[in-house]
Amino acid sequence: MGNPKAFLTIHRKEAGYRPVSDRIRDYGEVEQTLNPEDRRLQASRCMECGVPFCHWSCPLGNKQPEWQDRLFKNDIKGAYTLLTATDDFPEFTGRVCPALCEKGCVLNKIHEPVTIRENEAAIVERAFLEGYVKPYVPKHRTGKRVAVIGSGPAGLACANQLNRRGHSVTVFEKNEAIGGLLRFGIPDFKLNKSIIDRRVALMTEEGVEFKPGVEVGKDIAVEDIVSDYDAVCIAIGAEVPRDLKVEGRDLKGVHFALELLQQQNRVNAGREISRDDRISAKGKNVLVIGGGDTGSDCVGTANRQGALSVTQIEIMPKPPEGENPATPWPYWPVVLKTSSSH
Structure with a gap:
């Protein structure tokens, strides 16, 4: 625990949004950022509860108390390592996740939960800025080929995990660019598309092959996919509105x-x-x-x-x-x- 009494003396402080008069005139991201020292203070408010409800509330099982402590101690490399142990793309979740962890935070009882989501985004952005995010190329390939159909968050996470286990992964995307819902569903003012491009470029360096503009079943036969690959993951989403x-x-x-x-x-x-x-x-x-x-x-x-x-x-x-x-x-x-x- 960074500071066992910080939650008593330091109040929740959000980075806030750009002024309405400015942000409604463009599609730039609306959220602002805190300076590193304020962000460390916010991380220090985490009490590392014996039963961490933030961890229980997170669909990914993120270990929030551990990387909050690393952030407070300014160990960005350690914080990023812990964060990415359970979260493939914290730069996405840190921007668009509804932060169920904060609803589960014990400090939510006094209406001041730890700024977990903002802290998450701050860790990954500093990790990129300070050079801790490097391509991970498997030392050994299994010889197995996997086709992932769909490049939304599920498809990208699947491709990332399989590639890091040594399989050769090809991602097929029917649209003209990679990202699925991240690219075409979430507005730019929530998620700037350069964030997606940065991750796709990193995954390409790691060996993942991306094929945008290719619709399976139309541009390439399903039979060819099945015969050419050892396994196929379908991550196309429903795309059926109510x-x-x-x-x-x-x-x-x-x-x-x-x-x-x-x-x-x-x-x-x-x-x-x-x-x-x-x-x-x-x-x-x-x-x-x-x-x-x-x-x-x-x-x-x-x-x-x-x-x-x-x-x-x-x-x-x-x-x-x-x-x-x-x-x-x-x-x-x-x-x-x-x-x-x-």
Whole structure:
């Protein structure tokens, strides 16, 4: 434990967001960063609980207390090693994860959980900056070839793990660039696409082969994939949005979320979209149906496109204000996590 009394004397301090007046004019990442000393102080607030609920809450099983201690001691190399032992891509999760670990943090009882997600992002960015992130090329290859179909977060993680175990991995992606949902679903103001490019370049150095613009079953036969590779991993995602069968659903101007988000990300990347196909909220009154992260991404995108107004509706009831013993976490978290899009 970095400082056993830090949680009593040091309050939670978030890096915060860029001013609204600035960030709605571009698609740059909205989150700011703390200086290294403030970040160390935030890491020192971790109490390394005997039963670390942050670890239990994390779907990846991240060992948060251990790398918080390394960060407090300014051991970035050690912190990064511990972090990547359970998380293939902390530069992604540190930006877009809903931070369930913070909801499980004991300090959440006093409404000031450790800034775990921000600390995670800070560790990986300093690791890249200070040269601790180096290509890992297996010393021995198994001779086995694996095809991974789909280059979203699941496909990339699968390829990363298999490659590091010595298998030869080829990733097939039907879209024009690698990244799947990371590339085309999550807005640039949450995840700058240069972060994806940096990781893909590293994985390429490590021996992973990427084939964008190749749709299995169309550009290459499934039979060829099966015969040419020892194993195949299908990580294509569902890509089936939940429709709403209501009157007027077929009217012009009603779109699924990813139709808007994917197109805007492509425009940001420099792709030309015809006027007839362009989905734009400029000068329009926009209604977003759904209050989750994807809905909030649409809110942020519509605002940046110049919407006249944006209204968002949500099927769930309004959360209670303050701590309500009748509705404890996980039914209602004491501190609600809102998206940076909002």
